[in-house]
Amino acid sequence: MAILVNRDTRVLVQGITGREGNFHTKAMLDYGTKVVAGVTPGKGGSEVHGLPVYDLVSEAVSDNSINTSIIFVPPRNAADSLYEAVDAGIKLVVVITEGIPLHEELKAIEYARSKEVIVIGPNCPGIISPSLSKVGIMPAMVFKQGSVAVISRSGTLTYEVAYHISTKGPGISTALGIGGDPIIGLTFKDVLQMLQKDDQTKGVALIGEIGGSMEEEAAAFIGRGEFNKPVVAYIAGRTAPPEKKMGHAGAIVSMGSGSAQDKILAFKGAGVPVAETPMDVAALLKEKV
Amino acid sequence: MAILVNRDTRVLVQGITGREGNFHTKAMLDYGTKVVAGVTPGKGGSEVHGLPVYDLVSEAVSDNSINTSIIFVPPRNAADSLYEAVDAGIKLVVVITEGIPLHEELKAIEYARSKEVIVIGPNCPGIISPSLSKVGIMPAMVFKQGSVAVISRSGTLTYEVAYHISTKGPGISTALGIGGDPIIGLTFKDVLQMLQKDDQTKGVALIGEIGGSMEEEAAAFIGRGEFNKPVVAYIAGRTAPPEKKMGHAGAIVSMGSGSAQDKILAFKGAGVPVAETPMDVAALLKEKV
């Protein structure tokens, strides 16, 4: 059945008239995703790829049946767009935008969570349940439907891993990028909890990187036996120097915590094999699923 | 089984060294309530009625098993005490304090609700499940154990109604004052939802007053058939002039809404008998329970 997005997913695109929003709306429609409307303040009444464009999310929601939103608006307006989606009652919001101010991100995401809204991202490629729905910017061709979920903090690395799982392995149930920012809506652990209940998913590829402690928390969760499907992990950034942001705002070893070594140890301690290279993930999973 | 408080209720008193806090701690202990600790900043290490006093709620919580707090601190510190209780993980907080600044009350209560903490009050007499536990300031002698729940925005009016139900009627399962302030943690509707599932409760006395629209919302809830035990209502303030606060900060007919007449009509429309006087409530209930 996959998680979070499927054939019932009906998508609003916030920032639909922008370059990225426009481009990926087309790509999502081509994939078969039910994108039903868009929002851009001041562009209400126009159309993009045959979809109605509204000034306000509340207008789009009252005219259309919508349960999911994807946000492409520039960083300085992205937190506002998240508030707008939450207040309009949308329960799943994918935030693609990179570069949202940290304090705004912190407040807006905590607000969304307090209203029981699931936020994927920010600074993420989105989510795809192959053959069912794609709410994101990933190249669809590397994701073939199957039985392994891919959770990742990185975009292209997800594609690298997914490509191998799709071509040489058991294929993909749902792949989602949780985002490369320090503050994100869904953690690895949150997603594992959802995957535990998903019949389609028989195994998980967990693609972490340096910074924060989400990988350690996921490892502890698995170690306590709360997740009991096979997991293979990969951690990027073993050669990264401390106190430097490695591309992602969240990828930094700081104040002595967040190193790849700590994360790898945590997974091994929880009985989770850690792949040496992204290419090895599919092979290790194939043994287990 | 009553709702919210019972023999498993273990109480922390915030503001235990104040006049009111001290007095009612004794009264609650005398009633048999499991009061286990108190907090007053700067008085940590002392004792009140044999109970340990702490500087911080987090200290009290880590030393004692606590699931409920009652707040007696002065208005200017009360919102802070609520934040402290919520952040320390206490899941039921009774706020007795009257006169908390509106904006602070608004933010603190929304915060508590976002953390799934139940707040009774502010500006309320608390809650009693007769013979089980009393977390409040009500005179215990007017509450005899039985099968009718009393929900009220007023203190002494609760006692008046409860006295008649206890002496001439079926007695009381749980009585609680939801508070006389404009912004309160639990609404009539919230409490009805809990009472629906409570086996001990066979009927409800709902004591409303002018101001706001909580009574109308409760009436609509009952009218939709979502609450199916007998209810008798009473509304205070039929003779109150508009735009005047009648004692309670929340008891005001303002901008044309909140009148007793509107509320009485709403209840009658939902098939709920409305008593002419507080004394009639017990008699009307006796017919139905």
Next chain:
Amino acid sequence: MRLYEYEGKIMFRAAGIDIPSFMMIKGEEEIGKIIPGVSFPAVLKAQVLTGGRGKSGGVKVVKDQAEALATARQLMGLRIKGETVDSLMVSEYIDITREMYLSITVDRSKRSYLILASPTGGIDIESLVKDNPEKVSRIYINPGEIMADYAKRKVAKALMLSGNEASLLFDLLNRMFNDVMQKYQADLVEINPLALTKDGRLIAVDSKVTIDDNVQPFIIGQLERLLGRNPSENADERFKYVQLDGNIGVIGNGAGLTMATMDLLKSLGGSPADFLDIGGGADKEVVNEAFKRILERDDIKTIFVNILGGITRCDEVAGGLIAALSAVKDVKLVVRLSGTNEEEGRKMLKDAGIATYGDMLEAARAAVSLTRES
């Protein structure tokens, strides 16, 4: 605490909100001050706290100095709904293209800030909601959230403003919310009408600001510095009092019980003269003061005291009643005492020659019939 129009406008000006220029005339003796510096036409506006001032003739446009002086003399001292006009605002006349309604308040059941906005204004919000509900938009601002930009865009749409006018509105909303509502902890900030002018300005032609009665002392201090008066001066009585039209003085403990007492007297054919709640745990002194407050009026025939003691002790109340007795002359007294230390209290009163009741209904009947007899 309700503020006068001119006080609200002082706040608005301090917050950078565009208002008509104005001067204040306080008392007869200042009427002469109208002459210098005023350009005509101008608007004279009586400063009262009750609503419906316009309909009561409290606002007049004057075309020249002579008319201004004559009208000012006429307005000063005018009674509007029981309130005597003792100060006037002389306000710049604004050439209005469109009048709108805009306010921020607190929504109780949604536990949220609420913006009310209507593209037509100048009439009171009650009539607006009653006659054209579809014209009044409600925009909620969650207290755990900032005032999000999208909410401001909603307000602009509701007020039918766009382009530069919308930008002015966004700025106005920030100032209303941050620099008035939040800064002074108002529970209502209303601009009605909010005027759109020919030259594209948004001007707050009127102001209605109410400050939460429970604000922290530092807010009162800020208000006092800004307004030159402490708007909470009369708010620190030890009991809560609302005056009504009847002849039976009511004293109760607890707001609900006191209202129920008023309602009961009325339904028995009596007529309550006030709402007076001595609250929980009242002592002798409070009871004594409450009596004095009621007896300030000379139309009271009976005083009905309804006490259900919880924290409040009946003997303490009885003591207060006895101490106050000397002041009670031609007024009858009916007392209901029940609850904590009920017997002691009733005995004390009996010894002092006052009949007491344990039951509220009986006592109320007695109060109504005694009042009829007198």
Next chain:
Amino acid sequence: MRLYEYEGKIMFRAAGIDIPSFMMIKGEEEIGKIIPGVSFPAVLKAQVLTGGRGKSGGVKVVKDQAEALATARQLMGLRIKGETVDSLMVSEYIDITREMYLSITVDRSKRSYLILASPTGGIDIESLVKDNPEKVSRIYINPGEIMADYAKRKVAKALMLSGNEASLLFDLLNRMFNDVMQKYQADLVEINPLALTKDGRLIAVDSKVTIDDNVQPFIIGQLERLLGRNPSENADERFKYVQLDGNIGVIGNGAGLTMATMDLLKSLGGSPADFLDIGGGADKEVVNEAFKRILERDDIKTIFVNILGGITRCDEVAGGLIAALSAVKDVKLVVRLSGTNEEEGRKMLKDAGIATYGDMLEAARAAVSLTRES
């Protein structure tokens, strides 16, 4: 954006936080300025952005003017962890009773503000947490909440401050949180040591302030007005670059893939010279600039380009590579191209005489062995 100590202190001073008085010496030619107005003993502090300055000899107490001048000359131009000292702070010497640690940051997994407080300070927080974890208290401030008073009381307890010292701390925390952290959207505000003096003052003896790289432009404007420089000046490159020690230049698209590329090279015995992420949807020009940036160094032997095209089009990247080729002289080039328009891209490069790979592992092996050969 990491700020210099003196810049953090300018912020602190503007926020009303107590700091030692200081003057700044910028460059050799200003050393003479030390003489007038400085009272001795004083502290000379090299201004660098890297940590561990004290251990590297960058902080010196001087007892008189002669020693000050000599020490200043010695410090100016010093290299501390690759950074050259070109400015010195001459700071008031503070007589310290106790050194504490206090900082506010953002906790990622709790999605919360986090106060770290320790009654012993002056050493770096990493060592503190490692050696005395029980001495470091963590107090969380939920972003949907104000900094509650109880949280401040917790901090006071953690720092073992009470009475007037606790009051000073409450005030300090408000200023740190509201007037530094929130106002300038810092992601770290650290005072280490926070000094308690004999006369009962709390003084921020050092400052470490980091501003979020993604702040809105108006914050940058405020910073520029306050500090006299734009701390984000070098932050607007179109790609993300971190310099490393090796000799294989790395260009990737996507942070995770680029890190994975570094790691892979290392595990194959190679040595990455940098992290350079051209991001999603890069065009020719970005690729060209990325090449230039890597070739600024003369120790690069090979450049390894690893592109997995999603939004990024392989032919666009190939175009950029070809355009940059003229600049590539003694450096070898290994290219992995896969994904969107892969074939077009690989053909373009083949025509230009560049070998390409579709598989990351093969390509990495080639890069490492080519580098070894050279």
